[in-house]
Each structure stands twice: as C-alpha cells, then as structure tokens.
Amino acid sequence: MSDSLTEIAQQLSAPRTVRNRKTAEVEVVTQVPKVQLIYAFNGTGKTRLSREFQQLIAPKVEDETSSARDKVLYYNAFTEDLFYWKNGQEEDAAPKLLIQPNSYTDWLLTLLRDLGQDANIVHYFQHYTNSKLTPLFSEDFTEVTFSLDRGDDEHIGNLKISKGEESNFIWSIFYTLLDQVVTILNVAEEDERETNQFDQLEYIFIDDPVSSLDENHLIELAVNLAQLIKSSKSGLKFVITTHSPLFYNVIFNELNKKSCYLLERKEDGTYSLIEKNGDSNKSFSYHLYLKQTLETAIVENKIQKYHFTLLRNLYEKTASFLGYPKWSELLPGDKDAYYHRIIQFTSHSTLPHEVVAEPSEPEKRTVGFLLTHLVENYSFWRKEETQNG
Numbered sequence: 001m002s003d004s005l006t007e008i009a010q011q012l013s014a015p016r017t018v019r020n021r022k023t024a025e026v027e028v029v030t031q032v033p034k035v036q037l038i039y040a041f042n043g044t045g046k047t048r049l050s051r052e053f054q055q056l057i058a059p060k061v062e063d064e065t066s067s068a069r070d071k072v073l074y075y076n077a078f079t080e081d082l083f084y085w086k087n088g089q090e091e092d093a094a095p096k097l098l099i100q101p102n103s104y105t106d107w108l109l110t111l112l113r114d115l116g117q118d119a120n121i122v123h124y125f126q127h128y129t130n131s132k133l134t135p136l137f138s139e140d141f142t143e144v145t146f147s148l149d150r151g152d153d154e155h156i157g158n159l160k161i162s163k164g165e166e167s168n169f170i171w172s173i174f175y176t177l178l179d180q181v182v183t184i185l186n187v188a189e190e191d192e193r194e195t196n197q198f199d200q201l202e203y204i205f206i207d208d209p210v211s212s213l214d215e216n217h218l219i220e221l222a223v224n225l226a227q228l229i230k231s232s233k234s235g236l237k238f239v240i241t242t243h244s245p246l247f248y249n250v251i252f253n254e255l256n257k258k259s260c261y262l263l264e265r266k267e268d269g270t271y272s273l274i275e276k277n278g279d280s281n282k283s284f285s286y287h288l289y290l291k292q293t294l295e296t297a298i299v300e301n302k303i304q305k306y307h308f309t310l311l312r313n314l315y316e317k318t319a320s321f322l323g324y325p326k327w328s329e330l331l332p333g334d335k336d337a338y339y340h341r342i343i344q345f346t347s348h349s350t351l352p353h354e355v356v357a358e359p360s361e362p363e364k365r366t367v368g369f370l371l372t373h374l375v376e377n378y379s380f381w382r383k384e385e386t387q388n389g
Contacts, residue, residue, distance in 0.1 A: 003270060003271055003272070003273070004270060004271065005045055005048055005049050005052045005271055006052050006056065008049060008052070008263070008271050008273050009049060009052040009053040009055075009056045010056060011273055012032075012036055012053060012239055012273075013032060013053070013056060013057060013203075014032070015031060015032060032237050033237070033257070033258065033259040034229075034232075034236075034237055034238065034257060034258070035229060035237075035238045035239075035240065035255050035257065035258035035259070036237075036238070036239045036240070036258065036259045036260075036261065037240050037242075037248065037251055037252060037255070037258050037259070037260045037261070038239070038240065038241040038242070038260075038261045038262075038263050038273075039241075039242060039243070039245070039248045039260075039261070039262050039263070039276075040241060040242075040243060040262070040263035040264070040265075041243055041290070041309070041310060041313065042243045042309050042313070043265075043306040043309045043310075044243075044263055044264070044265045044271075044306075045263070045265055045271065046076075046207050046208065046241040046242075046243070046263065047076045047077045047078070047207055047208075049207075049241065049263070050074050050076045050205050050207045050239075050241070051076075051078070053072070053074075053203070053205055053239065054072050054074055054205065057071050057072045057202065057203055058070065058071040058072055070200040070201065071200055071201060071202045071203065072201070072202065072203040072204075072205060073177075073178070073181065073201060073203070073204050073205070074204070074205040074206070074207070075171070075174045075205070075206045075207060075209065076205070076206075076207035076208070077207070077208075079170060079174065080166075080167060080170050081100075082099060082100045082102070082104070082105050083097055083098070083099055083100070083166065083169075083170055084097075084098055084100065085097055085098070085160060086098050087160070094145050094157070094158035095145075095158060095159070095160040096143045096144065096145055097135075097143070097144040097145075097146070097161075097166065097169070098142065098143055098144075099141070099142050099143070099144070101142065107197075108173070108177060109141035109142070110141070111177070111180075111195070111197060112141065112173070112176065112177060112180075113137075113141045114195075115180055115194070115195070117176050117177075117180065118137050118141075120176045120179070121135070121169075121172050121173055121176045122134060122135055122172075124171075124172035124175055124176060125168055125169050125172040128168050128171075128172070128210070128213060128217050128220075128221065129165050129168050129169075130148075130165075132148055132149040132150075133146060133147075133148050133149075133159075133161070133165070134146065134147050134148075134149065135169060144169070145157070145158060145159075146158075146159045146160075146161050147159060163212070164210075164212030164213075167210050167211075167212050168210050168212065168213070171209055171210045171221075175224075175225075178204065178228065179228060181198050181201065181204070181236075182228055182229075182231060182232045182234075182236070184198055185198055185199075185201070185232070185234035185236065186231070186232065186233050186234055201236065202236070202237060203236070203237045203238070203239065204236060204237070204238045204239070205238075205239045205241075206225075206238070206239070206240045206241070207240075207241045207242075208241060208242050208243060208244070209221060209225070209242075209247070211243075211244060211247075215246060218244070218246060218247055218250075219246065219250050221247075222246075222247050222250035222251050222254065223250060223254055225240075225251070226250070226251055226254030226255050227254070229255065230254075230255065241263070259275070260275070260276045260277065261273050261274060261275055261276060262274045262276055265306075267297065267300070267302045267304075287314065287317050287318070287321075290310050290313060290314045290317075291314060291371070291375070293307075293310060294307060294310055294311060294314070294367065294371050295371070297367075298364075298367060298368045298371065301364070303359055303363075303364045303367050304358070304359065305359060307367055308342075308343055308359075308363075308367065311343060311367055311370060311371065312327070312343050314371075314374065315327040315328075315330055315331075315343075315370075315374060318330060318374060318378060322378060328340045330374060330377075330378065331370070331373075332370075332373055339366070339370060342363065342366060343370075
C-alpha cells in the first residue's frame with residue numbers, strides 16, 4: 001500500500017490495532033505508541049515527514065496565541081537552518097553564530113535562559129566535541145562566540161567552528177531543552193511545575209540527530225537519548241527517524257516498548273510505512289535492500305537523482321566491510337575520477353539550479369555500470385550472489 005507523506009503522518013498519530021499472540025483475538029490499543037522508530041535512506045523524505053507531522057498535529061491557525069510548539073516539539077534540518085554565521089567584515093571582528101529570530105527561537109532561547117540552562121548546553125557540547133572548546137552566549141541568547149583553551153593559560157578566541165561541531169552545538173541546545181521538558185512534565189501536579197510552558201505538549205519528533213559524530217559518541221548519544229525517553233512518565237510520545245543503521249540499532253535495543261518501521265519511497269512519489277520487528281540487520285538487510293532498489297530502478301528505467309545517493313551508500317558500506325579506507329577505491333580504475341565526481345555531485349547537490357529530477361541517459365547508464373562493477377568485482381558481493389543463487 002502506498003500513501004502520501006500526509007497519510008504516513010496520520011498513521012503515526014493514529015491508535016494501534018494489535019493481535020493478542022496467545023488468544024489470536026484483535027485488541028484495539030487506544031493510545032499511540034510511546035516510541036515510534038523509523039529507518040529510511042537519505043533522500044527518502046524524513047525531514048518532509050517531520051513537517052507534515054507537525055502540520056497535522058498543530059496546523060497553522062489565525063489565533064496568534066496558538067502555536068505548534070504547544071503540542072509538538074521537533075528537531076530536524078530546519079532546526080539547524082535557524083543558526084547561521086556572521087563573519088566579521090571589519091578587521092579583528094569576531095565570527096559569530098547567530099540565531100535567526102522567529103517565534104520558535106525567541107521562545108526556545110528565552111526559556112533556556114530563564115531556566116539557567118546555558119551551562120548544561122556547554123556541558124553537552126563539550127562532551128561530544130572538545131572539553132576545551134567553549135561557546136559563550138550573548139546576554140540576550142541571540143549570538144554565540146567560541147573560544148579554545150590551549151591548556152597554558154592562553155585562549156584562542158573568536159573561532160569559527162566546523163560544520164560538524166556546529167551540528168553538535170545545535171543538538172546540545174535541543175537536547176538540553178528536551179531534558180528539561182521530560183524533567184518538568186514528570187512532576188504530576190501542574191501547579192507544582194517549574195514552568196507550564198510544556199503542559200499541552202504531546203509529541204517529540206526527532207529527525208536524524210547529529211550524524212557527524214564518530215561511532216563511539218553516536219552510540220553514547222543514542223543511549224543517553226533512550227535513557228531520557230525511558231525516564232519520561234508524562235505520556236509524551238516520541239517519533240524518531242534516522243538513516244543510520246548504528247543509531248537505529250542502539251535505540252532499538254535500548255527501548256523495550258517501541259514500534260519500528262521502514263519508510264520507503266516508491267518510484268511514483270508515494271510512500272510506504274512498513275512495520276518491522278527487529279534491528280536493521282534482521283528487519284531490512286540494509287545492503288541487500290539498497291542493491292534491490294537500484295536493480296529495480298535500472299530494469300524499469302526509472303532512475304532518479306536520489307539513486308546516486310543510494311549507489312554511493314552501497315559503495316561506502318561495501319568499502320567499510322572489506323576494509324578499504326575510501327569508497328572511491330572500489331571505482332573502476334580507468335575513469336575513477338570521473339565516476340567519483342559524478343556520484344559526489346549528484347548525491348550532494350544542494351543549489352536549486354543544480355536540481356534536475358530526471359538524470360540524463362549517460363547518467364542512467366552510469367548507475368547500471370557502477371552497480372554491475374561493484375557486484376562482479378568484490379568478494380563480498382560474489383559471496384552474496386552465490387548464497388542467493
């Protein structure tokens with residue numbers, strides 16, 4: 001069954017019907033599951049799903065006193081877009097990370113400031129990056145500068161941090177808020193809570209938390225998030241989407257009660273939300289699913305731009321499994337620079353004028369050629385072919 005993203009969002013917010021394993025009788029569960037964990041490949045539509053879900057739970061209304069954040073709090077790529085750099089044009093001017101003012105960030109930052117949470121943000125950020133790298137908020141929480149302690153009573157100030165560190169910083173802000181939400185809502189009596197800002201909150205939607213972390217820190221982040229979710233006693237519901245098999249598996253194993261799905265995009269632009277009952281290895285055989293998706297698109301001549309992302313992903317996973325330091329080392333040697341460039345450009349293009357839905361015929365043939373090359377020339381895939389043939 002294929003649906004639009006709006007219909008997928010409706011499925012995630014609907015009560016569940018389950019079957020009792022002992023009696024085989026159908027039982028209607030009147031509540032949405034506490035945790036819904038969704039795996040999807042990059043480019044499938046996870047971020048758009050988070051927006052559809054937000055609009056479904058808290059649609060925009062004319063009443064300015066109503067707000068989506070009253071019912072749903074989300075973290076996704078749009079959250080990161082609210083932060084941007086101002087590089088000093090004048091001599092010795094400090095580069096600053098600015099926080100775009102709107103109703104959401106004004107509310108978020110005022111709340112964190114009033115709750116005195118800047119120290120906790122710094123703590124989480126330094127834990128996942130560098131204990132000597134310190135963010136400093138402006139008094140009104142609208143600007144952030146960064147300095148580095150050299151360990152010899154000297155500081156390097158006014159740094160522009162890397163994109164990965166920036167993503168970690170933004171996640172640290174959200175995670176600090178989430179920690180406060182869970183802690184405050186765990187107080188049963190509303191009049192005894194530190195703030196009543198979260199009293200109407202129903203859902204937390206988290207789309208792909210920091211993917212720039214190394215494996216050890218990513219595992220730790222997933223464990224900490226799962227522990228925080230388990231500590232929630234207020235009836236909050238959590239929807240978590242990710243493209244990382246590692247992150248998916250850690251969350252899957254840490255949380256006992258959850259509903260798990262694979263979000264799949266069809267060639268006609270519709271989607272399927274397929275229920276799964278195991279970790280990524282047992283539920284959807286990640287690498288085999290990638291290969292099957294590409295083979296189907298090639299046979300049916302329905303290759304789209306996002307298939308280059310899947311092809312790159314397949315090369316990356318194969319290279320990692322076989323011990324190659326770079327996925328590009330698996331490319332055909334005669335034109336490896338060309339193949340590397342076309343995969344890089346097509347799978348990471350971000351500028352609007354670069355986005356063309358339909359690849360050219362040579363690009364389509366390249367997908368088929370590179371998939372065949374991978375399967376026929378590397379022992380991992382030859383073994384898979386033998387086992388399945």
